[in-house]
Amino acid sequence: MSVMSQDVKVVAPAATTREALRLFAERRRSFWVVLSLAVLFTTWEIAGRIPISFAFPTFLDTLAAFFEMVGDGTMIRAFFLTLQPLVLGVAVSALLGITLGIVMGLSDRVEWLLAPVFIVLQAAPMAALVPLVTFVYGIGLVAKTLAVIMLALPVIVLNSYKAVRHVNPSLVDMCRSFQGTRRQQIFKIIIPDAAPVLFAGLRLGVAAGFIGVMLAELLITPTGIGDLITYHRSVANYAHMYAAVAAIIAASTVTLALLQWFETNVMRPEKRRS
């Protein structure tokens, strides 16, 4: 009898938990995001335990190394250093890139003048140009910021240009038919209609900026996250090295997700309701 009642006690909460989980999975997208990450981290953990390489730490070791580095402040200091050229470079690229792209979209002459430069820049393997930047600008913040700009600017310019060129011509005609000035046409029709593609370009630009700052920190001078990666690799502290790599990937992912959220919730209120 006592055994029976014990069994019932164990089964009942399990059933409700399963039920709750099923409901949660049906209703929330976040469940699938969590599941996807769980699969990734479990695979990582198993691969680390096999181990596939002596230089490949387990997920849990990496996580422990991450918290250790956050605890002793090295991670925070590293991010502080990495974010300087990144934020600076992305800000310059966004302002300059969107402005240039819009002007190129509005004027054929400016397009003919500038488009070839940015198409070449986008096609160029930028890592090969980093030594040139170092040669001219040394190894300081300017060189690193420049590396970020070199990667982020072309993609932002070319996307902004395309965004303006794909504005609905009927809306532009509509603005003209109500005697809108050129200025009103640009600010009330062209830019709002181009905003989704402008923003997509900005997201790609930010992603490219992360690549740029990592290239700079690995190829110019080891500072910030790049220094953590280089240093821990050199002393065979692989868990710490992977923690630094994972941290910068996480930072990049979160930034892009925030941009996406900003776009749907602030830039385009009508998207939220659909």
Added chain:
Amino acid sequence: MTVNALAKEDFDPASVVTHDPVVRVEAISKHYGSVEALRSIDLQFERGKLTTLLGPSGCGKTTLLKIIAGLVPATSGQIIVNGRAVTGPGPERAFVFQDFALMPWATVLRNVGFGLELKGMAAAERNRIARRYIEEVGLQGFEDKYPHELSGGMRQRVGIARAFAVNADVLLLDEPFSAVDEQNRRKFQEDLLRLVEMERKTFIFVTHSIEEAVYVSDRIVLLSPRPGRVSNIIDPRIDRTANPDDIRRDPGYLDVVEEIWQGLRHYAE
């Protein structure tokens, strides 16, 4: 005349009497490169009437409407509105677009008031006017909706309200109901007649539907294609005091539809 099978032997556009023309189209020609879209069009549009430009595709009816609107430049000839030659869009004309041309990021209220917003009118004033026309086209309650939340028919009502809101003398409608389904089209045509009655404005309407043209128009201008020319002008003289269903069964209405069809069937493939 033998080249132009659609034109009646004795037809001369200049012989058609037009009192108090608000828009005059004088010797308008349009070439797109080597393609001749319109050849020497002469037309007059009477104030307060609804005139339809009707013709098969390729006859340049939309091009002509956009030239009148000032959205497309003519190769030669001139457009005279209220006695003055015009070269671009002006406040005395308002355009209703085939694809609605609504700003997807703006609410119905802002879309309807957009023409006034461009003129620099204060928000309170333009919203008051916009609300009035939203009600007139039967969209009250939808002021804060976005275009994607509306059906095709409702979207075009927004486009029509926007054109009314700027209080232009002439409304130019480019196949406004072509993206609207058949049931709504009929309702729309009836609503359009009601609005014509209420607003006392001049309407220039482009369509490729013969029934629609005969049902709504005071005058129909038939255009023939390649290049676009005026081939006939017909005044349907339908008694619009009758109820809509009777009009659609009226022998006079059906005769005009048939007459136009006989003239146009030549162009059907």
